[in-house]
Amino acid sequence: MSIFPVGGSRLAVSIILFLIIFFVVVISHEFGHFLLAKKNGIHVVEFFVGMGPTLFSFTKGDTKYSLKLLPLGGACMFEGEDGLAAEKGEASGKSFQEASVWARISTIFAGPLFNFLTAYLMALILVSVCGVSIPEVRGVSEGSSAEEAGLLPGDVITKMNGKRIHLGGEITLLSQLNTSGDAFEVTYQRGEEEHTVVIKPTYDEQAQRYYMGLVTGAYLKCNVPQTFQYSFYTMKFFADTTFKSLQMLVTGQLSRNDVSGPVGLVKVVDEVYDSAKQYGALDVMLNMINIALLLSVNLGIMNLLPIPALDGGRLVFLLIEAVRGKPIPPEKEGMVHLAGMAALMVLMVLVLFNDITKFF
Numbered sequence: 001m002s003i004f005p006v007g008g009s010r011l012a013v014s015i016i017l018f019l020i021i022f023f024v025v026v027i028s029h030e031f032g033h034f035l036l037a038k039k040n041g042i043h044v045v046e047f048f049v050g051m052g053p054t055l056f057s058f059t060k061g062d063t064k065y066s067l068k069l070l071p072l073g074g075a076c077m078f079e080g081e082d083g084l085a086a087e088k089g090e091a092s093g094k095s096f097q098e099a100s101v102w103a104r105i106s107t108i109f110a111g112p113l114f115n116f117l118t119a120y121l122m123a124l125i126l127v128s129v130c131g132v133s134i135p136e137v138r139g140v141s142e143g144s145s146a147e148e149a150g151l152l153p154g155d156v157i158t159k160m161n162g163k164r165i166h167l168g169g170e171i172t173l174l175s176q177l178n179t180s181g182d183a184f185e186v187t188y189q190r191g192e193e194e195h196t197v198v199i200k201p202t203y204d205e206q207a208q209r210y211y212m213g214l215v216t217g218a219y220l221k222c223n224v225p226q227t228f229q230y231s232f233y234t235m236k237f238f239a240d241t242t243f244k245s246l247q248m249l250v251t252g253q254l255s256r257n258d259v260s261g262p263v264g265l266v267k268v269v270d271e272v273y274d275s276a277k278q279y280g281a282l283d284v285m286l287n288m289i290n291i292a293l294l295l296s297v298n299l300g301i302m303n304l305l306p307i308p309a310l311d312g313g314r315l316v317f318l319l320i321e322a323v324r325g326k327p328i329p330p331e332k333e334g335m336v337h338l339a340g341m342a343a344l345m346v347l348m349v350l351v352l353f354n355d356i357t358k359f360f
Contacts, residue, residue: 014270018262019071021269021292023049025115025299026074032114033076033107040103043079043094050074071262072348078107097330101322108311108318115300119238122293123231126286127222132230133168136218137188144213149197151188157216158194159187166233168217170240175201177244179253181210238297246301261348263355265295308340 026049037044043062048054050068057066068074080095096104135157140147157165160174161184174184183200201210222230249259260268269291276287303311314337321327 010274011270014273015266017273017288018266018269021288021295022071022262024118024292025296028114028118028296029111029299029303030074030076032110032112032117035114036107036110037076037078037096040099040107041094042096042099042103042107044076045079046075046077048074048077076111097327101318101327105315105318105322108314111311112300112303115296115303116235119235119293119296119300120231122289122296123234124227125289126293127231127234128227129286131219131221132234133217134220135165135168135171135216137214137216138218139215141211141213141215144211145199145202146213149186149199150195151186151197151199151214152190155188155190157186157188159185159196161185166230167237169237171214171216173237173241173244175212175214176209177248178210184212235293235297238294239301241294242298242301259351259354261351261355263352267355307344309337309344310340313337313340 030047030049034044034047046064046066048057048064048066048068050066050070051072051074052068052070055067055069057064059065078096080097096107099107137151137153137155137157139153140151157171159165160171163170163174165171178184178201181201181203183198185196186199187194187196189195199212201212203210220226220230247253269288272287272291273284276283304315305312306316307313317328317333317336327333
C-alpha cells in the first residue's frame with residue numbers, strides 16, 4: 001500500500017510542498033534583513049511573509065509578525081524607511097534613515113546574502129547524500145565530432161571555451177544552450193597530460209539540437225572536504241543557470257512561456273513530486289530541496305538586480321549616497337521605488353495570467 005496520496009489529493013500535497021519551499025526561501029531572505037537590522041539598531045516595524053490581506057499576526061517585542069494571503073514574496077518594514085519620519089522631526093534613534101549608510105547597505109544586502117547561504121546549506125545536504133556528477137567522459141559516439149577530436153572514455157573535461165568545469169551538468173547545460181552550433185574549445189585531462197581540442201557540434205534533425213557526441217557525468221561520492229567544495233560548485237552552477245536564463249530572456253531566446261510564477265511553480269513541484277514519489281519519501285524530499293536551492297539562488301540574484309523597489313535598486317541609491325556623502329532626497333527616491341513597485345505588481349499579474357492560460 002502506497003504512503004502517497006493519489007488523484008485530487010496529490011495536487012493538495014504539491015501545493016503544501018510548494019508553500020513549504022516558498023516559506024523557507026522567503027523567510028531566509030527576510031531573516032537576513034531582520035538580523036542585520038537588529039544588529040545595526042534599526043527598528044523592524046513588521047516582518048511579514050506573503051502579500052495582500054493579513055491572515056494572522058502577532059506582536060513580539062517591538063515587531064509585528066504577519067502571514068499574508070498571497071504567496072508572492074514578503075518584507076521587513078523598517079521604521080522611517082521612506083525617510084519621511086526624519087524629515088518631520090519624528091526621529092527615534094532607531095529609524096532606518098538614522099543608521100549609517102554602511103549599516104543600511106549591510107542590512108539591505110543581507111537579504112540576498114542569506115538566500116545564497118541557505119542555498120549553500122541545501123547544496124551541502126544534496127551533495128552529502130547524493131554525491132555529484134563530475135565531468136568525466138563515459139562514452140563517445142561513433143562518428144561524432146568528439147571522436148574526431150580524439151576524446152576517449154576516462155578523459156576529464158576541465159575547461160570549455162576557457163570556463164572552468166567542475167560538474168557534469170555544466171557540460172550538458174553549455175551543450176543544450178548552444179543553439180547556433182558554435183565550436184567549443186575543450187580542455188581535458190588524460191592521466192597526467194592536459195590536452196586542448198576544438199569540437200564542432202553536429203546537428204541532429206530528429207532532436208533538433210546540436211551534439212558533440214559525448215556522454216559525461218561519472219558519479220563521485222564526496223568525502224568531507226569534497227562535500228564543502230562541490231556544494232559551492234553546485235550552488236554556482238544554479239547561479240550560472242539563472243544568469244544565462246536572464247540573458248536569454250532579455251535577448252529573446254526565451255519567451256514568456258518560459259517564465260513561471262506561483263501557479264507554474266506549483267505545477268513544476270507537482271510534476272517532480274509525481275516522478276519522485278515512486279522512489280520513496282527521501283527521494284521526494286531531496287528533489288524538493290533541489291527546487292528550493294534553485295529558487296533561493298534565483299531570489300538572491302533577482303533581488304540584486306538594480307531595479308527600483310528591489311534590494312538592488314535600493315543599494316544603488318545607498319551606494320550613490322556613500323559616494324556623494326549625502327542621500328538622494330527621500331521624496332525623489334520614494335517616487336522611483338513606487339514606480340518600480342507598480343511595475344513589479346503589473347508584471348506579477350501578467351505572469352499569473354500567463355501561468356493560468358498556459359496550464360489551464
